[in-house]
Amino acid sequence: MSCLIGQDVKRAAALIRDGGVVAFATETVYGLGAHAFDPSAVARVFEVKGRPRFDPLIVHVASTNEARRLATDFPRAARQLAEAFWPGPITLILPKTDNIPDLVTAGLSTVALRVPAHPLARQLLVEAGVPIAAPSANPFGEVSPTTAEHVRLQLGDRIDYILDGGPCNVGLESTVVHVANEPPTLLRPGGVTQEEIERIIGSLRLPHADDAGDDRPQTSPGMLSRHYAPHTPLQILNNISEITFSTMVGVMALQPFAGMERFTSVEVLSQSGNLAEAASQFYAALRRLDSQGLQQIVATPFPETGLGRALNDRLQRAARRA
Numbered sequence: 154m155s156c157l158i159g160q161d162v163k164r165a166a167a168l169i170r171d172g173g174v175v176a177f178a179t180e181t182v183y184g185l186g187a188h189a190f191d192p193s194a195v196a197r198v199f200e201v202k203g204r205p206r207f208d209p210l211i212v213h214v215a216s217t218n219e220a221r222r223l224a225t226d227f228p229r230a231a232r233q234l235a236e237a238f239w240p241g242p243i244t245l246i247l248p249k250t251d252n253i254p255d256l257v258t259a260g261l262s263t264v265a266l267r268v269p270a271h272p273l274a275r276q277l278l279v280e281a282g283v284p285i286a287a288p289s290a291n292p293f294g295e296v297s298p299t300t301a302e303h304v305r306l307q308l309g310d311r312i313d314y315i316l317d318g319g320p321c322n323v324g325l326e327s328t329v330v331h332v333a334n335e336p337p338t339l340l341r342p343g344g345v346t347q348e349e350i351e352r353i354i355g356s357l358r359l360p361h362a363d364d365a366g367d368d369r370p371q372t373s374p375g376m377l378s379r380h381y382a383p384h385t386p387l388q389i390l391n392n393i394s395e396i397t398f399s400t401m402v403g404v405m406a407l408q409p410f411a412g413m414e415r416f417t418s419v420e421v422l423s424q425s426g427n428l429a430e431a432a433s434q435f436y437a438a439l440r441r442l443d444s445q446g447l448q449q450i451v452a453t454p455f456p457e458t459g460l461g462r463a464l465n466d467r468l469q470r471a472a473r474r475a
């Protein structure tokens with residue numbers, strides 16, 4: 154019996170080529186990958202995750218050239234963003250070629266493409282020689298995995314292998330930008346910030362800014378309001394002093410704050426308030442809080458700038474009740 158977790162890229166690649174389902178490290182979160190051109194392998198990904206079939210997957214490729222081969226058009230904004238941020242935590246939505254199965258894109262005429270930066274993910278893509286469709290490697294709606302052990306705990310009995318690349322250093326999902334139409338639309342904030350993107354291509358359209366647009370892309374189908382959620386009720390509080398301490402309450406905060414010793418459990422994401430460090434710690438901290446039998450988790454919002462926007466997005470979805 155070979156191990157479920159390891160660093161055997163050749164084995165992971167062979168499993169992918171044979172229609173297996175393999176979790177693998179990326180710089181954002183761990184992905185649950187399958188051969189993107191093999192509809193039955195992709196179907197297993199949906200099944201293992203309990204992911205609804207209307208929620209399309211991101212197709213991971215080894216290079217921008219490969220991404221171009223999967224899109225019927227690669228407009229200027231796509232070229233600029235690929236040049237600036239690939240390999241890296243940004244996903245581009247482009248018109249798809251026919252060889253991508255409908256299951257991957259949930260029947261949409263567009264495909265989500267990304268070139269990941271993590272060295273093991275890159276080796277896997279090169280060795281497999283095929284594009285890999287992969288959502289995050291967690292049961293649908295739950296907290297995303299940022300270590301191989303997180304994946305094992307949540308999906309270990311249902312998948313073929315976990316390619317262990319250590320803890321994810323970005324720690325939040327990729328930014329999703331729809332570049333098939335003008336102006337490009339930010340569908341999901343993530344590892345590359347809105348500010349960084351706008352420095353390259355100018356103003357992005359934000360999905361909720363106006364709903365009047367006709368053929369404008371809707372919010373990503375997968376951006377369901379409740380997502381990334383712990384089992385313990387999570388509440389966002391602007392002012393932590395509003396809390397009464399009659400119950401077992403845990404807290405997650407960007408930085409240390411006065412009175413934090415009154416909480417049963419405390420997760421400070423960055424001593425210095427660094428948002429990149431906070432992002433890399435976010436999901437693991439949420440998991441630790443969720444595993445302690447607390448009655449409530451409270452969290453303070455992040456500054457609405459840079460990676461703080463993506464952190465607030467995940468926090469709001471995690472806090473929403475079903």
Ligand code: AMP
Pocket residue numbers: 208209210211246258261263264265287288289326327329340341372373374375376
């Ligand atoms: P996940 O795989 O969990 O990181 O989620 C991938 C995200 O990309 C989801 O929010 C999807 O809805 C979104 N996505 C994937 N393909 C498309 C597409 N063709 N158009 C719009 N959004 C997409």
Ligand code: MG
Pocket residue numbers: 288289297
């Ligand atoms: Mg996900």
